[in-house]
Amino acid sequence: MPLKSPDELEQLRTKILEERKAQGEKKGIVLCTGTGCRGAGASEVFDAFKKALGKKSAIEFKSTCCHGFCERGPITIVEPLGIFYQGVTPADVPQIIAETVTKGQVIEKLLYRDPATGQTIPTEKAIPFYTKQNRLVFGNNRHLDPTRIEDYMAMGGYKALVKALFHMSPEEVIEEIKRSGLRGRGGGGFPAGRKWESCRKAHGDIKYVICNCDEGDPGAYMDRSLMEGNPHSVLEGMLIGAYAIGSSEGYVYVRNEYPLAVKNVGIAIEQATKMGLLGKDILGSGFDFSLVINKGGGAFVAGESSALMASIEGYVAEPRAKHIHMTESGLWERPTNLNNVETWANVPVIIEKGADWYASIGTQGSKGTKIFSLVGKINNTGLIEVPMGMTLREIVYDIGGGIPGGKRFKAVQTGGPSGGCIPESLLDLPVDFDELTKAGSMMGSGGMIVMDESTCMVDVAKYFMHFLKDESCGKCTSCRDGTLRMYEVLDAITKGKGKEGDIEFLEEIGWMTAEASLCALGGSAANPVLSTIRYFRDEYEAHISAKRCPAGVCTELITFTIDPKACIACGKCRKGCPTEAITGEKKVPHKIVQAKCIKCGTCREVCPSDAVKVA
Amino acid sequence: MSHKKELIKFQIDGLTVEAEKGQMLLPAALEYGFEIPHLCYHEAVSPYGACRLCLVEVTKGGRTMMTTSCNYPVDAGLDVATNTENVQRARQMILELLLARAPHSEKIRAMARDAGVEETRFRVIEDADDCILCGLCERVCREVVGANALTFVNRGDRREVAPPFGDPIACIACGACVYVCPTDCIKMKEEGDERTIVRWKRTLKMQPCQSCGKPFAPVFQLNWIIERAQLPKDFYALCPVCRKTKKG
Numbered sequence: 001m002p003l004k005s006p007d008e009l010e011q012l013r014t015k016i017l018e019e020r021k022a023q024g025e026k027k028g029i030v031l032c033t034g035t036g037c038r039g040a041g042a043s044e045v046f047d048a049f050k051k052a053l054g055k056k057s058a059i060e061f062k063s064t065c066c067h068g069f070c071e072r073g074p075i076t077i078v079e080p081l082g083i084f085y086q087g088v089t090p091a092d093v094p095q096i097i098a099e100t101v102t103k104g105q106v107i108e109k110l111l112y113r114d115p116a117t118g119q120t121i122p123t124e125k126a127i128p129f130y131t132k133q134n135r136l137v138f139g140n141n142r143h144l145d146p147t148r149i150e151d152y153m154a155m156g157g158y159k160a161l162v163k164a165l166f167h168m169s170p171e172e173v174i175e176e177i178k179r180s181g182l183r184g185r186g187g188g189g190f191p192a193g194r195k196w197e198s199c200r201k202a203h204g205d206i207k208y209v210i211c212n213c214d215e216g217d218p219g220a221y222m223d224r225s226l227m228e229g230n231p232h233s234v235l236e237g238m239l240i241g242a243y244a245i246g247s248s249e250g251y252v253y254v255r256n257e258y259p260l261a262v263k264n265v266g267i268a269i270e271q272a273t274k275m276g277l278l279g280k281d282i283l284g285s286g287f288d289f290s291l292v293i294n295k296g297g298g299a300f301v302a303g304e305s306s307a308l309m310a311s312i313e314g315y316v317a318e319p320r321a322k323h324i325h326m327t328e329s330g331l332w333e334r335p336t337n338l339n340n341v342e343t344w345a346n347v348p349v350i351i352e353k354g355a356d357w358y359a360s361i362g363t364q365g366s367k368g369t370k371i372f373s374l375v376g377k378i379n380n381t382g383l384i385e386v387p388m389g390m391t392l393r394e395i396v397y398d399i400g401g402g403i404p405g406g407k408r409f410k411a412v413q414t415g416g417p418s419g420g421c422i423p424e425s426l427l428d429l430p431v432d433f434d435e436l437t438k439a440g441s442m443m444g445s446g447g448m449i450v451m452d453e454s455t456c457m458v459d460v461a462k463y464f465m466h467f468l469k470d471e472s473c474g475k476c477t478s479c480r481d482g483t484l485r486m487y488e489v490l491d492a493i494t495k496g497k498g499k500e501g502d503i504e505f506l507e508e509i510g511w512m513t514a515e516a517s518l519c520a521l522g523g524s525a526a527n528p529v530l531s532t533i534r535y536f537r538d539e540y541e542a543h544i545s546a547k548r549c550p551a552g553v554c555t556e557l558i559t560f561t562i563d564p565k566a567c568i569a570c571g572k573c574r575k576g577c578p579t580e581a582i583t584g585e586k587k588v589p590h591k592i593v594q595a596k597c598i599k600c601g602t603c604r605e606v607c608p609s610d611a612v613k614v615a
Numbered sequence: 616m617s618h619k620k621e622l623i624k625f626q627i628d629g630l631t632v633e634a635e636k637g638q639m640l641l642p643a644a645l646e647y648g649f650e651i652p653h654l655c656y657h658e659a660v661s662p663y664g665a666c667r668l669c670l671v672e673v674t675k676g677g678r679t680m681m682t683t684s685c686n687y688p689v690d691a692g693l694d695v696a697t698n699t700e701n702v703q704r705a706r707q708m709i710l711e712l713l714l715a716r717a718p719h720s721e722k723i724r725a726m727a728r729d730a731g732v733e734e735t736r737f738r739v740i741e742d743a744d745d746c747i748l749c750g751l752c753e754r755v756c757r758e759v760v761g762a763n764a765l766t767f768v769n770r771g772d773r774r775e776v777a778p779p780f781g782d783p784i785a786c787i788a789c790g791a792c793v794y795v796c797p798t799d800c801i802k803m804k805e806e807g808d809e810r811t812i813v814r815w816k817r818t819l820k821m822q823p824c825q826s827c828g829k830p831f832a833p834v835f836q837l838n839w840i841i842e843r844a845q846l847p848k849d850f851y852a853l854c855p856v857c858r859k860t861k862k863g
Contacts, residue, residue, distance in 0.1 A: 299770060301770070316766075316767060321664055321683075321686045321687070323682075323686070323687055324688070468771075469771050469772050470770075470771045470772070470773075471770065472770065472771045472772075473771075474748065474767070474769070474770045474771050474772070474773075474774030475663075475664075475665050475748075475750075475774075476664070476665060476667050477665065477666055477668075477709050477712055477713060477747070477748075478667045478708075478709060478712075480748070480771065480772060480774065481712040481715075481716070481772075482712070483771075483772075484771075484772040485712065485737055488737075488738065505736070508704075508708065509708065511704075511705075512704070512708040512709065515681050515701065515705055516667045516681060516705045516708075516709060517667070518664055518667075518683070
């Protein structure tokens, strides 16, 4: 039965909470079955728990989506003590139930071990990865079964919607969002309140709101995890936005490569509709709003707002000129307000806790928190949520746990494929929209790829140019051919065919690509090249002049040799070599036959005595 | 029904000009005789902004930006500069890129020479067929002819214009694409009673004129027009020449 008033909603919430209270502090197991943990085998662990617990178990078993610490998945938390187990396998399940759940005993081997101290840490709360975070938006994932609206209700869900619908005018909602300083989390960083305001003021019989869940950056999955793990928070944000703008129809554009996100947001829409939180006359307020899911076809450029709208309209995802703003003439030429998943999910928090409280977090120009996907050469891979303005150093070392294998930090690439690389000298940079732009990179949607000394920056630029030349929509000559030609020049440089003047040539193509292209993809496409030239020019020069790759990555510029003094003649490299290029016997130092070597690096990886040298 | 056109005043290279509200910058500038190179613009179809040659610098509200003029709507008080140093620099690079895509196009060679570009520093694309992906053929086919026989396929550097799913079944071989193509990369030939649009691999039988017997247009095309315009079935019995002489 649909809820007809805010009172009915509160009654339902009270009922849910009382039922839970009556059950007392229940022993429980929380298992992350988000996409990351599933990749690590969480589905099998889920089945094992289900089987072991049976149907009538007194133990509450909850499957949630992403908690963020993906490096350690599958993650299991035993309540009420909050014992944190990592890398759980189906074989561990009986022991977890018998010892931890039943007797409260901790299983040492499943605990997280702090690489810095070597000590095990029994509870989630005490793990350094979590302690420095401020998980305003992302934190609820850990407590929610995303397929149960009751879980969201129990945590105060849809309270902000009631506040907006019944205690605030649309203008007041917009004013609150403006005062909060919320900026779009999708890449552009445009002030959300101002966008809403111009859409509200635009003339149109129908207005649309859109949620952009077309996250396409390699290595970034913030929006996926929010959509999978807490879809109702996104819906609530959209409802509030639609009310403020005067829209009654909305779209969730989610890429089809995110099957779990598609599924969970579908379930959430269905549940919200059944409860009367979507549809006609929501909670008796007179406000109507309905949502449709549009599955994306997988082009990176479809995440660009005008291309996304073209895609919804059934056309190829191709950006169009925005001399007339989307808020005036967007989807089907009607006023349209598009924000990404994370932006929408921030809205209920702001409405509930107030703009002043929200604006107290962050920096002068960037308020609130930001979710980043911290990946690459970093110990604690995963999703983190930190207040704006935290330094890169804190993110990489305190939360990320530093670089694996004691290697040296080299750079962090932020902002997705068309972001830039920030060097070690800027590790104390406070991370916010404006500082990242000043450093020649950008916030983008929040990707952070950490690179260590074994990363070649020319190779990195080449990788991103390859991605962009494939993913440019191909319309503008400047972007399509600019990215292709930058890739060609970089490819030549990494193969020892670089020429004097190539760096300047790259700068010239990059400038033109950025200045002459239509959309933001072209406008930022040169960043990987220009930022690596800016901070790592010496590496480019080494490739071009000395035909040398300082990081030992570009295969055509390096030679592998075995240091006979360091070689312990164990034979591991000889066995591992795929082309049988290594000769040697027991007690005789090994040698690499250069003519046969394909420079795959296997010998260096397997060598226990660090005897394989690259030059 | 004549309602007054709203005229807007703005500046191009220091000259005050007027244009109708809603008009784009490029046609307005061309009307006044400003020379702005362009390839993907054609007055018969909607502006697209693909070739990026018609770049200008526009100053509006104190902010200057480089933009294509073909799809930039005129606005009161704009200050437009058509040939700044930045515009020239970007245009030269774009011409180099286009030269590598369309090495045989005399039109692009001439444009490049005018811009001071003698040759391209880029590798000429293998089997370069001179298509610069301006999309005029696709637009004229969709917007003017209405046959929708062409589409863009793929993205990035693999992008091309082709009949949907590689099948030219909707092509009426009218030749509009041949006519608008700025690099002459779409060729049409007529042999005997057959017309072929070479690029789309579309060959259609032509209808002979009932009077002179000469084949004059594809049967498929004539039937397509008759059906869409609801004309009498024998409307195209005569070729254009005989029709004129007969009537005259």
